Amino acid sequence: MSAAAFACPLVALLSTGGTSRNSTKYSSFHACPLHRCKKNSFKTATRCSLDLDIFQEKERDGILYSLPVSNFSARCRLVIYAKEIPIEIQTPPTGLKSEEYRKVNPFGKVPALWLADNNLTLLESEVINEYLIDKYMHVSPSFIPKTAENRAIARLVSRIHDLYIGPYQYGLYRDVAMTERQSCFDAGRKAMQVLESVVQATPYVAGERISLGDVALFPSLVFWEYLAPRYYGWYPLEKLPKLRGWFHFMKTESAASEKVYKEVMEGLETWEKNGRFEKMGLKQQRVA
Missing domain, CATH: 3.40.30.10 (Glutaredoxin)
Known part of the structure; x- marks a missing residue:
């Protein structure tokens, strides 16, 4: 062959x-x-x-x-x-x-x-x-929480993200009607409120070990934390203390998370420098 x-x-x-x-x-x-x-x-x-x-x-x-x-x-x-x-x-x-x-x-x-x-x-x-x-189970970190309960929480966080945050994130940076953008924001806001009651933040979303729940949620919140205050007058984690503390922890949790944070931020900053958001008129928009 x-x-x-x-x-x-x-x-x-x-x-x-x-x-x-x-x-x-x-x-x-x-x-x-x-x-x-x-x-x-x-x-x-x-x-x-x-x-x-x-x-x-x-x-x-x-x-x-x-x-x-x-x-x-x-x-x-x-x-x-x-x-x-x-x-x-x-x-x-x-x-x-x-x-x-x-x-x-x-x-x-x-x-x-x-x-x-x-x-x-x-x-x-x-x-x-x-x-x-x-x-690569033999290589640390395992990304698997210790207990069945924490493993379930990690899966739940990942699932909530994939169903109720990730699919609506486009409302932050695509050129869509304001009514559609507002709908995306409402979905994201609701999901984050639910996550506030789900995550443990001790220090990870499901206990003492990093998991797929942390991995799923962290990059997306970089988008929301960067774009929502700048262009929509909304601070997503302002009234969500557990999520806010967890997010700030994750930014410096390890060299890996710092690297991902930097990559996503540099990508968003490049979009901004290229005028993507200004062309869409986002500076004039606000969400309720």
Whole structure:
């Protein structure tokens, strides 16, 4: 069987002329994802190595396709950083909606995780994180609370986020009618009020260990805390002391959470510098 048969879906495009701005040395049993391999490299082996040495010849276990300003991608990056998993993080080089990237994720969204060992691609952030926690269970932190009750709380926090906060976050930064924006804010406000009664903040949302509940909620609240006061005159956590204390703790909880916080903030600041919000007239809007 040819080496190309094992390649990540975007290899075919990039091996014939496409490139990646963030290319790194990559070594894999199957193929070199998203990069041009050295000439004739597949004639002798199913490995390839690229020119930049950011990873110092380390083998990568796969690639996470991600965007800095993506709360769902950020929760996966947090787990990868915290466990120091050898997974390369890439921006989709051909764009989210391109035909090539849809071969990786048919929905044209991030995150997506391509695994080098078995040429498997996983979609959906919670599925990806559950895989990472299972696969790298031997690496600390475990992201699993000690008790059944706390594990249930962690899942509940993640579920509330995914159903009642994440789907409405677009109201913060997309050009939609004010009535729709208000509806998004009402949904987010209600969910945060419910979470205030659910989270333990001792210091994590479900006890003494970081969990998928913390990972799901933290990147999204960076969006709400940055955008809501600036453009809507609303301070989301002002009257939610447990959530507020937990959020400020998470910002400096570890090098991993600090890195994710910085990535998301830099992405939002770039949007602002590029005039995204001003063009939408957000400075004149307020929410009830």
